[in-house]
Amino acid sequence: MFCLSEIEHTLRLPPHLLNLPLPEAIKGELEGLFLDKVIAKLGLCVSVYDIRSIDGGFIFPGDGASTYTVKFRLIMFRPFVGEVISARLKESSSTGLRLSLGFFDDIYVSVALLPNPSHHEPDPENQNQVRWIWEFNEENYPLDGMDEIRFRVHSIQYPSIPLEQEKDSKPFAPMVVTGSLDADGLGPVSWWV
Amino acid sequence: MKILKEYAGALTNFEVLDFLRSRGAGKDPTRLIAAIAPSEYKVYDYLEQTAASRQTRDTVNEFMEKCKIYDLAKAEILNIINIRPSSAAEIDPIIEECDARYGEKIELLVETVSDLLPPPPTQLESEEGIGVDKEQTSDEHQMEVTQ
Known part of the structure; x- marks a missing residue:
């Protein structure tokens, strides 16, 4: 019924989250992006299971926020046929x-x-x-x-x-x-x- | 967004419930303090009604160990743990070609399931009444120890 999926995503971290520790801030952003949403072929996202790696932190010219590439795993609701x-x-x-x-x-x-x-x-x-x-x-x-x-x-x-x-x-x-x-x-x- | 691995392992209902509990679901009656989204609480509410709510890591592991002799597929074991069938009729749709593969032996498997995995809370309440509930579970634990 539930399974894990590993996903890489590049996201912009708004500066108002700078007071939080980095993993916590990124987790919050990911939850806002994926929770309770359906990803085609993967199923319905239930939770962010863990964050594997956080790379980058690059600030693009003219942008007031840093951009991170994050690898993480999601708990997906994806029943298999026959279950x-x-x-x-x-x-x-x-x-x-x-x-x-x-x-x-x-x-x-x-x-x-x-x-x-x-x-x-x-x-x-x-x-x-x-x-x-x-x-x-x-x-x-x-x-x-x-x-x-x-x-x-x-x-x-x-x-x-x-x-x-x-x-x-x-x-x-x-x-x-x-x-x-x-x-x-x-x-x-x-x-x- | 890039999908690195579509399938990075299956989780039983119990593992998902355990994950939500470890983050504080269930300890917070107001549902506002713990950092858990409303959608996650819906999943939590569903899982609390299923057999997963009474399982522990030990009982699930013990059951997996006992299942080895039956030569079940991984998906079938997963499904049995999630549903906890209590009769041969209930286990039949879970196992592929149940009659041809097991025949009468299915009763033994059903017995293993009901011995090792605790029944879901709704069944207990309807059979025993809520008051007797706690005694019942402690008895079961003792039985497991003696076995």
Whole structure:
């Protein structure tokens, strides 16, 4: 689920940070740049793990700040295909489910990847949503938001930033995880206990 | 920005939680004093609910040691530590071609998991109630020592 990535970056250190020790000031700048951001192909940045080296400190002519080249490692959230992760239900519609980890919400389970056979019926508590129900041995197992839902990572996409966005489209997500529930042991934890 | 190494090692949920705790998350109820970003607290909150919140370096290492006889792939061991499956049905999606590779032996592996890795906090609360919680964990530690 989490892994490290090593990155080199050249950054300008604003002079108002000169009162701090250098590594601390650079770490703060890096956190501002990378934390909670998605880097394409690398995943979502969770934390700055450590700083490997700080080089430079060159002041360009006409610039009132020093520029450093820093090598550092980031903790990235990048699930691998086939990994099993527990999440919570965020939305449930006729096109599938949307799951959330709390810090990452763009996990979708399409209808084709739901347990087979399953059907949906209107949710009595929320008119905009539906409730998916898995039929197994003539018994109904509802997919509700009561407990944790385990899903298997089916694929991860990093869509490129759209040039134009339609007015009523949903907000752009730079990283989308597609999950699958169609296997034994997946779905709400209570199904298997 | 230049990417030097896309993949410089995997981390278990426990290691990430340990990293956040070492920086002071959890000791600061106001969430303002410790130098931790709100996004990091979201990760911390998620990890506190998972099995990682009760693991220690020793239990994880011991489990890795015991896993060697099962010939599991690294990703599978990582996934088992993160999820802590407590039954054969739960472990099945984690391991590739589980039936063909292990068959009945999977029960032994599940037993190893439940012996060595502590259950996630939500399970304990629902099964035992919060009051009994502490006694339960201390009992488990004693069991580990005698084993």
